[in-house]
Amino acid sequence: MAAPLCVQLEFGGGAELLFDGVRKHQVTLPIQPGPWDIRCLLVWIKENLLKERLELFMQGDSVRPGILVLINEADWELMGELDYQLQDQDNVVFISTLHGG
Amino acid sequence: MPAPVLCQSCGAGRAALRRPKTGRALCRACFVAAFEAEVHGTIVSARLFQPGETVAVGASGGKDSTVLAHLLRLLNERHGYGLRLLLLSIDEGIAGYRDDSLEAVRRNRGRLGLPLHVLSYQELYGWSMDRIARHVGPKNNCTFCGVFRRQALDRGAALLGADKIATGHNADDVAETVLMNFLRGDVGRLRRCAGILTGGEGTLPRCKPLKHAYEKEIVLYAYFQGLDYFSTECVYAPNAYRGHTRTLLKDLEAVRPSAVADLVHSGERLAVREDVRMPTQGICQRCGYLSSQPLCKACVLLEGLNRGLPRLGIGKPSRLQKALTGAEKPEAGFQEDSEQSSNAVRTIDF
Numbered sequence: 353m354a355a356p357l358c359v360q361l362e363f364g365g366g367a368e369l370l371f372d373g374v375r376k377h378q379v380t381l382p383i384q385p386g387p388w389d390i391r392c393l394l395v396w397i398k399e400n401l402l403k404e405r406l407e408l409f410m411q412g413d414s415v416r417p418g419i420l421v422l423i424n425e426a427d428w429e430l431m432g433e434l435d436y437q438l439q440d441q442d443n444v445v446f447i448s449t450l451h452g453g
Numbered sequence: 454m455p456a457p458v459l460c461q462s463c464g465a466g467r468a469a470l471r472r473p474k475t476g477r478a479l480c481r482a483c484f485v486a487a488f489e490a491e492v493h494g495t496i497v498s499a500r501l502f503q504p505g506e507t508v509a510v511g512a513s514g515g516k517d518s519t520v521l522a523h524l525l526r527l528l529n530e531r532h533g534y535g536l537r538l539l540l541l542s543i544d545e546g547i548a549g550y551r552d553d554s555l556e557a558v559r560r561n562r563g564r565l566g567l568p569l570h571v572l573s574y575q576e577l578y579g580w581s582m583d584r585i586a587r588h589v590g591p592k593n594n595c596t597f598c599g600v601f602r603r604q605a606l607d608r609g610a611a612l613l614g615a616d617k618i619a620t621g622h623n624a625d626d627v628a629e630t631v632l633m634n635f636l637r638g639d640v641g642r643l644r645r646c647a648g649i650l651t652g653g654e655g656t657l658p659r660c661k662p663l664k665h666a667y668e669k670e671i672v673l674y675a676y677f678q679g680l681d682y683f684s685t686e687c688v689y690a691p692n693a694y695r696g697h698t699r700t701l702l703k704d705l706e707a708v709r710p711s712a713v714a715d716l717v718h719s720g721e722r723l724a725v726r727e728d729v730r731m732p733t734q735g736i737c738q739r740c741g742y743l744s745s746q747p748l749c750k751a752c753v754l755l756e757g758l759n760r761g762l763p764r765l766g767i768g769k770p771s772r773l774q775k776a777l778t779g780a781e782k783p784e785a786g787f788q789e790d791s792e793q794s795s796n797a798v799r800t801i802d803f
Contacts (some may be wrong), residue, residue: 365516365672366684392519417703420669427470430458430478447514448684449625449672450699 357388357440365447367419372403379443381438390421393444397407408450418450424439456654457746462487469677473667473710481677488674492662493528499649502617502662506536511606512540512561513688515552517621519682520671521671525619526565539613542606543605544573546581550687557683564681572609574601579752580758586689589763594689596752596767600750604742610657618652622661625668625702628713631720633698639747640725641732647720655736655743667713 361377368375371451381388381396391413402409404446410416414434423436438444458468458478466480472487479487496502509524512518522540529536530766542558545551555571562569575581586594610618627647634643645651652658663671675682705712736742737749744750750766757765771781 364676364684366686369685417707418668418699422671422676425466425469425481426457429471430468445675445676447672449668450686450703 356383357438357442358446359393359441360443361401362443363447364445365420365449367409367448370404370409371401377401379453389434389439389446390423390428390438392436393443394434409446415446418425418448420447420449421445422447433438457766458554460695470670470673470776473669473706474714476710484670485674485677486664487672489524489528494664495533495649496528496534499660501619501650501662502534502536503754505537506535506616507537507539507614508619509539509575509606509610509613510567510632511618511620512542512558512645514542514557514561514683515621515673516642516672516682516684517548517623517626517663517668519557519680520675521619521621522561522567523678523680525662526567537666538567539615540567541609541613542569542571543602543609543619544575546574546583547688548583550685551582553685555681560681563772565720570613572605572612572755574605575603577601577608580755582689585763588758588761591689593764593767595695597754598689600754604749607656607679607742615657616781618657618659619690620659620661621663621667623663623666624713625699625706625752626716627661627664627720628716629695629698629702631716632696632702636698639727642732643723644672644725647717647723655741665714674694775793 358378358380363371363375363377371377378436379391379401384392385393394410394413394415398406398410406414415421421433423431424443425445428436436441460466460468460480460483461477462479462483466482468478470484471478472484494703502508507524510518510522512522520537525536525538529538540558542555544555547587558569574583582594582598585597585711587596605620608619630646631643634640634646649664650658652659674680695752702713702716732745734745735747737744737752738747738751740749742749742751746753748756753766755762
């Protein structure tokens, strides 16, 4: 049984446009039976934060290719990607590379 | 919690990213140093610049051109290239997109201390993209915009006395273009599109110093360096064929990160059979711009707009070219008199 987690989510590079233009979100994730990994976080974001055009943010159960994810300022590819287990006070940044040049 | 991965270069710092090209994990400082050194390496090995040249950096306010302008200024000082750099922005006239992105360019201009010049479609062609889109409808807007922008950068840079244009095209852009030209069967463009230094013969040389830089690294470089860029999607872009090509490439890259560099490599190495007839480059009868047809694409598109037939320049050109050039007089059409158009470029002062 995991305790509620407070994490900071940040959207940039154009991804914030899918979240009413709001870049920073301080969120509390509710208690759930299993651990909070990024896979669960994405489902939570989809159900609670995302305002429009799901297909521009997600593909399958992951982020759409071309959206970079940083967990505590490090590339999620170094952190286990979807399997990373969130800790209290973690910072997760989503940056779209898909916008303009 | 997994133990932090250490930098594979210095062995001390906490790794901040995995590089898509090499798979190596680097810390922030080592990545920034490597990224800058690689772009410098590209510039030197391809001999992109000569000392004393004036280089117009195409500045859209987006991530690529923001990183390019930042890097060129930095490397010009660090390595003594001896370049005079200036920023050139094209205002297509797209409300809610370009007006906002030009604001980002203006903010960066202050930070970089480089002169900025803005040239608009309205001034150059008498049409803004918003007005074009109202006439053309939802499709083909990128055709107009792309053709017009290419010429606008050339004309702007020529007016400013630049010797060369530098654009922010990155490895993903080049890979996309290779793929797109392949899918379209456009052999002429396929052969040229992967070149790092193009043009000459009637147009200003253009170069792509970020040609080997992955989009992911450009975005992370901007993020780590705190660069301010603008990132709204163009309101007309969703209908472009390029968008589909881009999605395909991103999916490929997710499976195999080297796909981007591999496609760039393919574009560079492709040889076209000798018996394939290539379009011959000539000069547009109307405006004097480089063209493989009697009239350049911009003049055909403009003619269509001005005649109220906006679809005129879309599709295969041959029959149309004959009809349009039949009654052509040399002095008709676009005026390229430099005195006349010199008021078209304005310097923005703060």
